[in-house]
Amino acid sequence: MINKxxxxxxxxxxxxxxxxxxxxxxxIMAALEDDAVMARRLCELRNTKELTQFAYSMTHSSRSKGAxxxxxxxxxSLAIAATLxxxxxALVGWFAHDGMYVDSIVRAGQQQMVSDSSLTSLPLEAxxxxxxxxxxxxxxxxxxxxxDSAEDLLVTSAANGNxxxxxxxxxxxxxDLLRVDTAFYADRISELSKKYDNLSILACSRAIKRLQDxxxxxxxxxxxxIAPSALDQIVHRLKQGWVYIxx
Amino acid sequence: MVxxxxxxxxxxxxxxxxxxxxxxxxxxxxACSWCQDSHLADDLTQQAMVKALQNIASLRxxxxxxxxxxxxxxxxxxxxxxxxxxxxxxxxAGLIGEESPEDQHYESQIVLRIRQxxxxxxxxxxQVVTLVDLAELTYSEVSEALEIPIGTVMSRxxxxxxxxxxxxxxxxxxxxxxxxxxxRVK
Numbered sequence: 001m002i003n004k005x006x007x008x009x010x011x012x013x014x015x016x017x018x019x020x021x022x023x024x025x026x027x028i029m030a031a032l033e034d035d036a037v038m039a040r041r042l043c044e045l046r047n048t049k050e051l052t053q054f055a056y057s058m059t060h061s062s063r064s065k066g067a068x069x070x071x072x073x074x075x076x077s078l079a080i081a082a083t084l085x086x087x088x089x090a091l092v093g094w095f096a097h098d099g100m101y102v103d104s105i106v107r108a109g110q111q112q113m114v115s116d117s118s119l120t121s122l123p124l125e126a127x128x129x130x131x132x133x134x135x136x137x138x139x140x141x142x143x144x145x146x147x148d149s150a151e152d153l154l155v156t157s158a159a160n161g162n163x164x165x166x167x168x169x170x171x172x173x174x175x176d177l178l179r180v181d182t183a184f185y186a187d188r189i190s191e192l193s194k195k196y197d198n199l200s201i202l203a204c205s206r207a208i209k210r211l212q213d214x215x216x217x218x219x220x221x222x223x224x225x226i227a228p229s230a231l232d233q234i235v236h237r238l239k240q241g242w243v244y245i246x247x
Numbered sequence: 248m249v250x251x252x253x254x255x256x257x258x259x260x261x262x263x264x265x266x267x268x269x270x271x272x273x274x275x276x277x278a279c280s281w282c283q284d285s286h287l288a289d290d291l292t293q294q295a296m297v298k299a300l301q302n303i304a305s306l307r308x309x310x311x312x313x314x315x316x317x318x319x320x321x322x323x324x325x326x327x328x329x330x331x332x333x334x335x336x337x338x339x340a341g342l343i344g345e346e347s348p349e350d351q352h353y354e355s356q357i358v359l360r361i362r363q364x365x366x367x368x369x370x371x372x373x374q375v376v377t378l379v380d381l382a383e384l385t386y387s388e389v390s391e392a393l394e395i396p397i398g399t400v401m402s403r404x405x406x407x408x409x410x411x412x413x414x415x416x417x418x419x420x421x422x423x424x425x426x427x428x429x430x431r432v433k
Contacts, residue, residue: 010405017379019386048412052380055361061275061289 007031007038009045016045036159043152128163130242134234137247138173146177146247147188154196164198167237171204171230175211178203178224186221193223204230263303266312267296273382274320280377281324283366291327295320313384314391321374321393364414372407375400 007028014020015028032039131153135146150168157164170177178201180186192199201224208218208226227233238244274295278288298319306315365373378389379400386404390397 008405009409010401013405013408014386014401017386044412045408048408048415049380051357051361051415052365052376052411055358055365056276056280056381059276059279059285060272061292062285063271063289063293 009041012038012042012045016042016049036155039155040152040159043155128165129157130165130167130237130240132167132169132234132237132242132244134230134244134246135168135170135174135177136172136230138176142247143174143177143185147185147192149245149247150199151192154192154199157198158196165200166196166198167200167202167242169202169204169227169230169233170224171207175203175207175218178220180219180221181217189221189223200225202227202230202233204233206230260300260303263300267299267316270313270316271296274316276381277317277377278320278324280362280365280381281373282327283362287327291320291323294323298323311388311391313382314388317378317382317384317388317392318394361411361415364411367414368407368410372403372410375403376407376411379404 011020011028015025020028032042133146133150135143137143146168150166153164153166168177177185178189189201193201201221203220203224203226205226205228207230208220211218234244271292274292275288278291278295279285282288282291295316299316302319306312365377368376374393375389378384378392379386384392386397386400389395389400393400
C-alpha cells in the first residue's frame with residue numbers, strides 16, 4: 001500500500017513510464033483523483049517527456065533505410081503537444097505564478113494590441129480567469145489535445161485556488177467532440193463536467209443544422225448546451241474579456 | 248553437416264542485421280542527443296552496430312538486445328571522449344546556442360530549445376533521460392546498459408526531467424515576451 005504522502009516525483013515518473021505493477025498503478029490513480037497538485041505534477045512530467053521525444057522525433061540517420069512514414073502520426077501528435085505547451089502552458093503558468101503574462105492568446109479588446117508590444121507585459125490581476133477554447137476540427141489528435149488542455153487548465157486553477165471559467169465551443173467538424181454517435185469522448189466529457197462545475201460546453205446550432213440538412217441525425221452528449229452561432233459566441237466572449245484559444 | 252552449420256550461422260547473422268537495422272534510428276537519435284552532432288552520431292551508431300555484429304555471440308539473452316546495444320553505444324561514446332579529451336574542451340564543443348535560419352520557424356525554435364536543454368544536462372542524467380524517452384528502454388534495461396542500479400536510474404531521471412521542465416518554463420516565459428499575441432494552434 002503506497003502512502004499518499006510517499007508519492008514522490010520518482011514514483012510519478014515510474015507511473016508515467018509504465019514501470020509499476022497494476023496494484024501500484026491503481027493506488028496512484030486513486031491518489032491522483034483526490035490530489036489536484038499531484039495531478040498537475042504528473043501533467044508536467046508527461047509534457048516534459050513528450051517534448052523530449054518531439055525534439056528528436058524527425059531525426060534520422062543518413063544511413064537509415066527510410067522510415068519517415070512510420071513516424072508521421074507520432075510526429076503530428078508530439079507537435080501538437082509541443083505547440084500546446086506554449087499556449088496552454090502560458091495559462092497554466094498564469095495560475096502557477098503571480099505576475100506572469102499571457103500571450104499566444106487574444107484578450108478582450110486586444111485585437112488592436114497584437115501589434116502593441118507595450119501591452120504584452122500587462123500583468124494580470126487575481127480575478128476570475130475566463131477562457132474560451134474553440135474546436136473546429138474533427139482530427140482525433142486535436143480533439144484529444146483540446147480535452148488535455150482543458151483538463152490541465154481546470155486542474156491547475158483548482159490546485160492553486162485561482163478561479164477559472166472555461167467554455168469549450170465546437171463548430172464545423174469540431175462538433176465530433178460532442179457527438180455521441182461519432183466520437184469516443186462522451187465519458188471523458190461527462191467526467192470533467194461532473195468534477196468541474198466551472199466548465200461549460202457548447203455546440204454551434206448552425207453546424208448542427210448543416211449536418212441535419214445533409215440528413216445526418218445529430219445526437220450530442222447531455223452536457224453540451226447550444227449556442228446560436230459559434231462565431232457570435234466567441235465575439236461575445238471576447239467583448240466580455242475572455243481569453244480565446246483555438247485548437 | 249559443416250555446410251548446414253554455416254548456412255544456419257549466415258541466417259542468424261542476417262536476422263541480426265535486420266534486428267539492428269530496425270534499431271538504427273533509435274540509436275542515432277540517442278547518439279545525437281548525447282553528442283549534438285549528426286555526423287558524429289552517425290559514426291557512433293555505425294560503430295555500435297558493427298561492434299554488436301562482431302560480438303553477437305556474447306549476447307546471452309535476446310530479450311536484452313536493446314540494453315546490450317545501448318551499452319555498446321555508451322561505450323563507443325566514452326571511447327570517443329577519451330580519444331578527444333586532450334584536444335577538445337567540452338565548453339568549446341559547440342553544444343549550445345548556435346542559431347540557424349530555420350530558427351525562425353516556430354516549431355524549430357521549440358525543438359532547438361529542447362535540444363539545448365537536453366544538451367545542458369549533466370552527462371549522466373542526459374544518458375538516462377534519453378535512453379528512457381528516446382530509446383524507450385525500461386528502467387531495468389537502462390540499468391543494464393549503463394551498469395548502474397535501478398534506484399540510480401530513477402533518481403537521475405527524476406532530476407533530469409525536473410531540470411528540463413524548469414528550463415522549458417524559462418523558455419516559455421521569454422518566448423512570451425518576444426512572440427506576437429495572436430496564435431492559431433496547429
